[in-house]
Every structure is written in C-alpha cells, then in structure tokens.
Amino acid sequence: MLQVSYIRDNREQVLERLAVKNFKQPELVNEVIDLDDKRRSTQTSLDNTSAEANAAAKQIGDLMRNGKKDEAETLKAKTSAWKEEIKKLSEQLALVEGELYQKLVLMPNLPHSSVPKGSTPEENEIVLENGVKPNLPENALPHWELATKYNLIDFELGVKITGAGFPVYKGKGAKLQRALIAFFLDEAEKSGYNEVMLPLMVNEASGFGTGQLPDKEGQMYHVGVDNLYLIPTAEVPITNLYRDVILKGDELPVKNTGYTPCFRREAGSYGAHVRGLNRLHQFDKVELVQIVHPDNSYDVIEQMSLHVQGLLQKLGLPYRVLRLCGGDMSFTASLTYDMETWSAAQQRWLEVSSVSNFESFQSNRLKLRFRNAEGKTQLAHTLNGSALALPRIVATLLENNQTEKGIKIPEVLVPYTKFEWID
RNA sequence: GGAGAGGUGUCUGAGUGGUCGAAAGAGCACGCCUGGAAAGUGUGUAUACUUCAAAAGGGUAUCGAGGGUUCGAAUCCCUCCCUCUCCGCCA
DSSP states (O other): OOOHHHHHHTHHHHHHHHHHTTOSOTHHHHHHHHHHHHHHHHHHHHHHHHHHHHHHHHHHHHHHHTTOHHHHHHHHHHHHHHHHHHHHHHHHHHHHHHHHHHHHTTSOOOOOTTOOOOSSGGGSEEEEEESOOOOOOTTOOOHHHHHHHTTOEEHHHHHHHTOTTOOEEOTHHHHHHHHHHHHHHHHHHHTTOEEEOOOSEEOHHHHHHTTOTTTTGGGSOEEGGGTEEEOSSTHHHHHHTTTTOEEOGGGOOEEEEEEEEEEOOOTTOOSGGGTTTTSOSEEEEEEEEEEEOTTTHHHHHHHHHHHHHHHHHHTTOOEEEEEOOGGGSOTTOSEEEEEEEEETTTTEEEEEEEEEEOTTHHHHHHTOEEEOTTSOEEEOEEEEEEEEEHHHHHHHHHHHTEETTEEEOOGGGHHHHSOSEEO
C-alpha cells in the first residue's frame, strides 16, 4: 500500500510511474488526495468537538466535587449536542477512512526508474544469460517421462490420494528433494541468513499483511472451520513475523530464510505448459526475506540476485536473468528480477526464482518500521526472493543431465544425496 | 472438549467511575560522579493522526478487539479473540 503522504507530495511523479505499470485508473490519484482532504477535515472537526466535550466533562467533575450540583446539571444538559456531533463525525470519519482505504489498496506499487515500460512478458529486459545449453540427443525425454522411467515421481498416486498437482516423490526422487532443500538452506546460511521454520497456515491478519487478502483470496487454500489459509509462499509467515514491529536502527538488516511447502490453487491453469512439475498445487521452496534500511534496498536486491545466480551456477544450470517490465511485474513490487533456467527437453525457459524489492509498499500495510538516525519511526524496505523453488529445478536438472547411463547429479549435491547417478 | 483465572507501556506490576497516557520498579538512552568500571545520582524514555504551531509545545485517539451504559470508562455491561492452570484426549 502506498503512503498517502507520498502521493500528496509527489502527485505528478506518481502518475508518471503508474503509467509505466500500465495502471488503468490514474484518476484514483486525485480521488485519494480528495478523500484524504476530507479525512483530515473530518478528523479535525471531530478532534475539536471531542476537546470541548472532554473539557466539559472535566468541569462537571470539578463542580460535583465542590458540591455545586446545580451548575453541574446545567452543564450536563449541554453535552448532548456534543455527543450527537461526535457520533455523527465519527461515523463520517469511519466512512471516509474506509473509502480511502478501498481506493488505496487498488493502487499498485510504483516501479523503480530502471523498470522498462511494457505490458507483455516479451517486453521484459534480458539482463544476462549464463551457462551452456546442453545439446540433447533426438530421443531426449521431458522430465515427466524421466520421472516415470526412473521411478522418481508418481503423479498418478498423487491424484489418487489428493488430486492433480500433488505429486508423490519416491526413492531417489524424494532424496533429491531433501538434498536440494538442505543445499539451499546451507547456502543461505553462508550468505548470512537466519533460518526459521514456520507455520504452514496463517490467519487472516497475516494474509492482509502481505497483500494476499483481500484480492487474491482465490489463490489460497482456505481452512474454513478455523478460518486459516495454507501459505502460498514462506514470504507470508516470514514477513508477518515483523508485523507491527518497530526495529532498532542497528537491528537492520534483518535476513531470514525458510523452507516451506507452498500451496497454490492455480485455478484455471491446465494444458501442456503445466505438465509434470511445471505447475503444481503443492511444491517446495526455500525463501529469502530481508528487511533493510531504505537507503540500501537497491544494493540488496543486487546481492540477492547474485545469491540466486550463484545457486544456479553451482548446480550447473544455464539460466538468464530478466528485469520485468512494468506490466509484467506484480502489484506489490518496485523492481523484480526473474531467474529462468533452460529446460533442454521442453526447449523453453522456466521461471525458478523471482527476486523483488517492495520498498515500503508491504511495510506500510504491515506497520513494519525502524527507528532512524533522528530517532523517528520510518517504514523499512522489504525484499524477498526464492532461492529456490524446487520443482522446475528438478525438471531442468533431470532433463539437462540425462545421459545414456542415467541422470548425473551435480557435484555440489552429491554430499547431500549420497549418490551420483540416478539410473 | 469440560471447569476456573487472566489479558495494562520494552518487561515486572499498581490501578474497580473524574485529578490516568496511566503509580512504582526494572531495562534502555544521555549527563554527573570515577583513572576506568560497578555502585550512586539527575534527566529522559509508547504509537498514530493533526487545514493548532516555525519550533517548543498543544489537541485527538489508543490499557487484547469491537460494541454499549455514563456528562465522564483501563475501571461497569455485552460479544469476540487470545493466554495460563486443572481435567479429558493425543504425536
């Protein structure tokens, strides 16, 4: 959520930057400012009236104590007008605040100046491409066939016990999952992240805090009896750890990492592109979250991008980094890098990580602040990134490393898998 | 799930209708003291809004959340949430 004060002070710039995101309702900017004017004037009237009523109440108390009952009664008689006024103004204020909030949550975050204008994925900027795409033989198999051939993943069994999109990993397939999780967590720790293990369900307040609610409710699984949501990403519980928190200046940066399964309903996505591991309802992911000083957040996003790239390099996977264009970015981000690996058998790029700077868009809603050098509270910047999401890594690993004699495990993973080949 | 107790500031904890944004202590910050530290001592120490104000400061709201009673609510009433203790169940 954007700060109203920022919108007020930077009206033209806000309009310009919203245009980069192809925002369709620029009129909201003026509406928000108007509503805020109304909010302020109503608040002022309410405050003034309350001040009068408070003064009278205090006076009545004094009169009673001094035995001047008659005077107290006279004054009492006058208070009903204030009470009515206060009630009316409070209702008005609640109404205006509600309207203002409704408009404000419709406004996306402002893109960073480096974000290219554009509306389709084709307009994303390719920042760099790294690694060698393997030349697979004619008869190379896509990962879902390899998974079956080597008895690594059973999609049918998942359907039987749960439904489509809930794969069952078996034998070396299961071990590979565990190895990747441990590898990613160890690498994060080396980069200074503190590991946390978290609830996989969150309450409504947390859903609001990171912006999944109210709009994206349909993307999460909801446990009705207890009104809890299965997390779509570890970002939700990790970031909400800091909801309503004021950090000391020297506590920044906060660097947390966590492994969790992620649950996404992905309603309406079917077809060839979601075959196998390409898109699932439940998948595993290691997430990085940082809370930083606003001055540093753009340095930090570069560091996070390098961390993710390091993982892909160590795994020997060809990848590219995209700077997302305004139209392809998420609602909440100011700048996003997507990392994609080359899936050699499918002959397409698969997104395996997304690293974003949210500036104060999330922290405003979370009320995540820190005490700055002047001792004042100030909204912190938040960033997060996957490092990494497992399924597509597994997909490209299986496809790209397939040989006549089996699938070769990358060297860095062998200490974790304890086997070098899937055969 | 049953029975009971309770939710106050960074923490402990007082406060049962007005003088309470809230005692006291601890912690923390700054200063004095000291060769240095401890002890001692002094001051300060919530958040948000503000078309009051240059600032100091002032006003308003907030004592789990939301409603209500009252001229006036941390304090009384109602609803909800949460925590603790005992019993039951259980990895």
